[in-house]
Amino acid sequence: MQSRLNPFTAAPEAIDAMVGLERYLHDCGLEYALVELVRIRASQINGCGYCLHMHTRDAREAGETEERLHVLAAWRDSPLFSDRERAALAWTESLTRIADTGAPDADFEQARAQFTEEELVKLTLLIGAINTWNRIAVGFRRVHATGGARTPKASVRTKATA
Incomplete structure (x- = not known):
């Protein structure tokens, strides 16, 4: 697979806005393990290898187990x-999958029972953000790094903030 274009250089201000949202989400108070599970699950649904590579690595580095990562698609x-x-x-x-689901009341009520209204807004922003990143990565055919390397600006998380 060959990358179609590099959005980081093609529209740096637009990507900086997304990175700003990521910085907010990183420090918004939702549990880091939950944030990564959400990112991974959306990326599985969207078939985004770039984001799956990044977020499964980040989850492991933060202590997520291989067992949970392996069964996440069948949670x-x-x-x-x-x-x-x-x-x-x-x-x-x-x-x-909003075009197919219409965001059913049952899923909303389940989320509402576990999250405050503020957390539910933050969770919804998180879901929207990873879906946007998936569309950027899949649409532009972003190719993930191999080995230990990571593309600059691909994540706002650092070991110091994990």
Whole structure:
């Protein structure tokens, strides 16, 4: 696969705006493990290898287990996820597939039972952000790094802030 263009150089101000949203989401108060699960699940649905590569690595570095990462696509059939994580994952799937789901009341109510209204807004912004990154990466055929390298500006997370 060959990259179509580099959005970081083609429209740096637009990407800087997305990076600003990521900085906000990083420090918004949602649990880091939950944030990464949401990012990974949306990226699985969207088939975004670039984001899957980045966020599974970030999750592992933050202590996420291989077992949970391997069953994330089938989270409904696994006892490894908390009620709060299940609510976030259901809301993630609902909003990522919004054209098909219409964001059902049942998924909203499940999320509302586990998150404050403020957290629910933040979670929804997180889901929207990763879906935008997925569309940038898939649309422009971004190719993830191999080995330990990471493309500059690809993540606002650093080891110091993990």
